[in-house]
Each structure stands twice: as C-alpha cells, then as structure tokens.
Amino acid sequence: MFENLSDRLDSVFKKLKGHGTLNEKNIEEGLKQVRMALLEADVNYKVAKNVISDIKTRALGQEVMESLTPGQQVIKIVYDEFTRMMGSKHQALDLGTGSSGSIMLVGLQGSGKTTTAGKLGLYLRKQGRTPFLVPVDVYRPAAIDQLKKIGTQLDLPVFDSTPDMKPLKICQDAQIAAREQGCDTLVYDTAGRLHMDDTLMAELETLKKGVSPSEILLVADAMTGQDAVNIAGSFDQRLDLTGVVLTKMDGDARGGAALSIKAVTGKPLKFIGVGEKFTGLEPFHPDRMASKILGMGDTLSFIERAQEAVDEKEAKTLEKKLRQNAFTLEDFRDQMKTVRKMGSVKDILGMLPGMNKKQLKGLNIDEKEFVKIEAIINSMTPEEREKYAIIKASRKKRIAFGSGTTVQDVNKLLKSYTQSMKMIKKFNKGGMRSLKNMLPF
Template sequence: MFDSLSSRLEGVFKKLKGHGKLTEKNVEEGLREVRMALLEADVHYRVAKKFIADVKARALGQEVMKSLTPGQQVVKIVNEELTRLMGESLEDLNLSGTRPVSVMLVGLQGSGKTTTSGKLAVYLKKKGKKPYLVPADVYRPAAIDQLKKLGGQIGVPVFPSETEMDPVEICDKARTAAQKAGCDVLLLDTAGRLHLDAELMAELVRIRDAVMPSDILLVADAMTGQDAVNISESFDKALDLGGVILSKMDGDARGGAALSIRAITGKPIKFIGVGEKLTQLEAFHPDRIASSILGMGDVLTLIEKAQSVMDEEKAVELEKKLRKSQFTLEDFKDQMVQIRKMGSLGDLIGMIPGMKTNKQFKNLDVDETELVRIEAIINSMTPHERSHHQVINGSRRKRIARGSGTQVQDVNRLLKNYTQVMKMIKKLNKGGIRGFGRGMLPF
C-alpha cells in the first residue's frame, strides 16, 4: 500500500547517506523531495507541511550535524516522526462497561462496514470474547442477509433483524438477546449513505444515545485518500468517534489517509483491512507501519502471523524429524499449508527487513498458484509414496500427474527440489541443525 512512497523515500535517503557531511542546503533539498513524496501519496498538505518542519528542526540540530553517520540519523528522525504522526502506539478497542458492551460501526455505503463487522467478530473470538452481530441497516436488505451469512460462516450469533424494524429498536432488543446468548460484545452494523446527510447522522445519534456504545468506529475506504480524512472529520463532529478502521488497504491506496487521519482528527486508526478474507483485519501499529514505509520491514507482525498459525506441538515434532533427516513429503505439504495461512508470500517477503528496497525482490512476482499445484501433487500420492519418495517411478509419476491435473514435468520438478532440500538437511545435520527455526520451512 505504501510502495510508491517507500520507493521515493528510498531515493531521497540514498542521496543523503551519500554525503559524508550534511549541510543545511542538502537537508532542505532532501526534505523538499520528501514533502513532494508525501503529497503524491495523498497526505493532507497541512500534515505534510508540519511533518517536514518538525523533521527539519531536528535534522539541523546537534544530534545530526555532529554525528558520524548524519544520513542515517535523518532516516532515524523520519522514522520517529512518522510513528508520532500516526499515533506512536497501538490503540485497541474500548470494551469497558457493563457486559454486554456495544461497539458501533459507522461509515458511508460501500466502505466495507458489513464485511468489517464480520472481521471484527473473528478478531474478538481470537481474543476470547463472545461477539454478537447486529444488522441495523434496514434500508439495504442485502446488508442484513450478508451479515447473517457471515455469522453462519464464523459461528457467531446474529440478531434476526427485519427491514420493517426501527434501527434503534433493533439495537436495544439485540442487547437483551445477546445477554441470553451469553455474548459479551455487540457489534452494531449501522446504515450508510452514498454521501453524508443530516438524516443519516440523526439516526446514528439516536442509536448512540440509546445504547451508549463503549466504542464508535468509523469504517473508511482507504482508496478514497483525502476523502477518508474529510469523512472522518464529519463523523467525528457528529458522534465523537473512538477510532477509525481503514478498509481496503490491500488495494491501490497510496497511504495518505493512514498518515493524515490522526493528525487532522486526533482519532487513532485502530485496525486496517488487508484483504477480503475474514481473517484479514490487523491491529494498526504506527511504529511497524513507519518501519515498513522506510523499508525496514515488519518482523514483529511476521512473527505474530507465524505464531497464530503454527501448531507448537507439530513444530517440536518437526524439529525432531529435521534433526534425524526424516522430513517427508507429507511434512513438506503441512509446512507449506501453514505458511499459506499467514497470507500471500509477496506480503510476507515485504515484512523482512531490506526486502522492500532490494532490487532483486522489489518487483518479484510470486506465483501463488505454484503452491496450489505442489499441494495437489502431494495429495495425489499414496501415504507410502509421501513417506518413501524413492518408490515413485515413471508409471507412478504419470498417475500422480493425472490425479493432480498437472504434467509429469511438474511432478519431476517437485521431487527434484525435495531431494535437494533433503541433501541440504543432511549436510546441516552433520554440523548441527540449529540454523533451522522451529516450525518453518528449511528452504
């Protein structure tokens, strides 16, 4: 989402690092380019102006000018100021109050409120909460049906709203229903409009005053750039928002909204939607986003993703197999499946420090279908073949290719790669297997 901004900033910092000693002139020239990069990323002009002024004041200070590595010091300052701009630390949902508490989701039509409600329910379930979905958009029957369908998919109860009901009545009755169902968090999916109007705001104020939610979250489409900032201001003025969820951050969003909302409204971004799957809602960590923008990677998020999908017992078992060079094709497939659960390989590679700005990886096109093909090939093997790949002769290869809808060459390539991995494992075992991380693929 910040690729263009990252690329521009990389060029600026490369020039600054090239100067053995920085002067006021080359600092100003560099920051002028940074300002242009921010504006091109759709950052609000007032935010960009203040950001550059703050960086400049620090960059021309003693800590930089007398440093042995002034260019790197400027990058450090920019990283710290970007983090401060976006809120410095993670701000989670406010769930204080008598159970069940209510979290109200508001926003314009098409911003992704209903899907985000489902994603938030999944997030809360992982936190040990018992969410209850409430369709309060009676003007769009499809929204009610969609939320009921999502609730069924994720195993979360949904209030049986009808289009003839009053939205305030729905939210009020839902609280009683949630109590009976043993739920502790109501997620209110309210109505939106194509544009802001007094009627919409009046209805949202009525719902807020009736249920007294512990948190009110605006779901804003990151693709709308500066409009997302303006929309945030309008909703905050009417409802006093608790925070913002930026949806569709995996699209062609230039990132300006993420960098501007906190500075303009004073309200934190609490979550970002990074894909269409219901598991693809992430807490917003300003420090990690800043590091990612500057090409420093996001190792903490990568680790958290791994921990969320890796089975600790299986990881320990795999480590024992690796030490004994007993890594089978079945293990190969299991590890690949777990890594795929973490998200796209392209996104995972981008979280590794240096990869985003590395020329070899910057334009890397990761073919996710290759992983699907490998899994299909292994699934077409018998249990004995997966454990004893040596028995897979020519006729077996043809059968496996037919069963997986692939070519014999694909089967040959997989077996060749697997054999090379096994050779590498045996070599490492001779000198100690400590180079392998628990539960991760060794290639």
C-alpha cells in the same frame, strides 16, 4: 500501497548517507524531496508541512550535526516523526471494565462495514471474547442477509433482525438476546448512505444515545484518499468517534489517508483491512507502519503471524524430524499450508528487514502453485509420501492423473523436495533458514 513513497524516500536517504557530513543546504534539499514524496502519496498538505518542519528542526540540531553517522540519524528522526504523525502507538479497543461491551460501526455505503463486522467478530473471538453480530441496516437490500450469511460462515451468532424493524429497536432487542446467549461484545452494523446527510447522522445519533456503545468506529475506504480523512472529520463532529478502520489497504491507493487521519482528526486509526479473507483485519501500529515505509521491515507483525499460524507442539515435532533428517513429503505439504495461513508469500517477505524493494516488485509468485503442490502430494499413497524414492515413471503418471497435473509438475515438486532435503542435511538447524529453502520458488 506505500511502494512509491518507500522508493522515493529510499532514494532521498541514499543521497543523504552519501554525504560525508551534512549541512543545512543538503538537509533542506533532502527534506524538500521528502515533502514532495508525502504530497504525491496524498498526505494532507498541512500534515506534510508540519511533519517536515519538525524533522528539519531536529535534523539541524546537535543530534545530527555532531553525529558520526548523520545520514542514519536523519532516517531515525524521520522514523520518529512519521510514527508520531500516525499516532505514536497502537490504540487498542476499549470495551470497558465490565463483562460486556459494544462496538458501533458507521460509515458511507461501499466502505466495507458489513464485511468489517465479520472480520471484527472473528478478531474478537481470537481475543477470547464472544461477539454477537447485529444487522442494523434496514435500508440496503440484502444487507441483513449478508451479515447473517457471514455469521454462518464464521460460526458467529447474529441477531435475527428483519427489514421492517426500527434500527433502535433492533439494537435494544439485540442487547437482551446477547445476554441470553452469553455473548459479551455486540457489533452493530449500521446503515450507510451514498453521501453524508442529516437523516443518516440523526439516526446514528439516536442509536448512540440509545445503546451507549463502548466504541464508535468509522469504516472508511482507503482508496478514497483524503476524502476518507474528510469523511472521518464529518462523522467525528456529530458522533465523537473513538477510532477509524481503513479498508482496502492492499489496494492501489497511495496511502495518504493512513498517514494523515490521526493528525487531521485527532482520532486513532485502530485497524486496517487487507484482502478479502475474514482474517484480513490487522491492528494498526504506527511504529510498524513507519518502519515498513522506510524499508526497515515489520518483524513484529511477521512474528505475530507466525505464532498464530504455527502450532507450538507441531513445531517441536517438525524440529525433531528436521534434526533427524526425517522430513517427509507429508511434512513438506503441511509446511506449505502453514505458510499460506500467514498470508501471501510476497507480503511475508516484505515484512523482513533488508528485503530489496526492487526484488520484491519483480518477484512473481503464483500462489496457485501451493494448491497444485497439495493436490500432487494428496494423490500419493502414504508409502510414497514417506519414501519418495519409490516414485518411478508409472507412479508419476498415476499421481499426475489423480491430481489433475502433469508428470512435469510432479517432477518439479520432487526436485524441489530433494533440494530441500539436501539443504536440511547440510545445515541441520531448522528454523527460518530451513523454511526459506523449503519454499518451491
């Protein structure tokens, strides 16, 4: 989403660092380009104007002018101001001090509320809570069935509402049902409209008064740009939002909503939705986003994803195998699965500091190759996975036939595996360096 903005900023900073010393003229020229980059990224005009003014004030101060590395100091200032513009720090959900809490999701139709309800339920369960999904949209055809289907898919309890029920009655009955089932967090998936209207707002105000939710989160489509910011302002005036969830952050939008929403509305961006998988809901961290935009990577998010995907006991077992050069094709397959749990390989590499943006743009990784690798290894016998050297021509044909691939695909996998084994023997250290050499591309 922020590729164009990152490229523009990278070009500006290279020019600034190219100057031995900085003066008011070249700082102003650089900041003019930064301002244009923000506007092109669909950042709110007033927000862009204010942040550039703050950067300029600091950039012309002693911390830059008297620095031995003025170019680096300007980048640090831009990072600080971008972080502040987006809210300074992550704002976690506030579900109260008691044993129960509730979240009311609001927004227009098509913003992704129902899918976000499922994602949020999964996120809450990972946080140790017991969520209860509540379908409140009695107007949109199949909205209730959609959330029930999501609940079944994720093994999350869903209140059995019907289209003939009143929204407030649904919420009140759901509170009783949640207590009976031992659930501590209700997630209300409310109705939306194609556009803002008084009927929608009046109903939401009634629900707010009737259930007193701990959080009221606006779900908005990041692809709508500044419209998402305007929508947030309108909902906030009537409902006093506690936060915003931006969906489709992995799309082709320019990212202006994410950069502007806190500065314009005063309400924090709490989550971003990425991808169609229900695991694709991430807490929003302004500092990490600023770091990513400025090409510094997002190491903390990378570590969190790795910790979530990798079992500690399995990791220790793998390390032992690596040290003993006992890494089998079965282990190779399992590591492919672990990498896939962390997300797309391109996204993972993009989190690492120092990654070249142009290289990432030109990097064409077919995620289907992972599926093919898994199918090939699954078609092998346990002995073949343990002793790859016994896989000769006849066995390769059988494995290719069983996995729906070709002998060339089998050869490619075996070559990749043997190269990995050579690297493991050479370094024999495990860790990320070995993992990088295990990737089949």
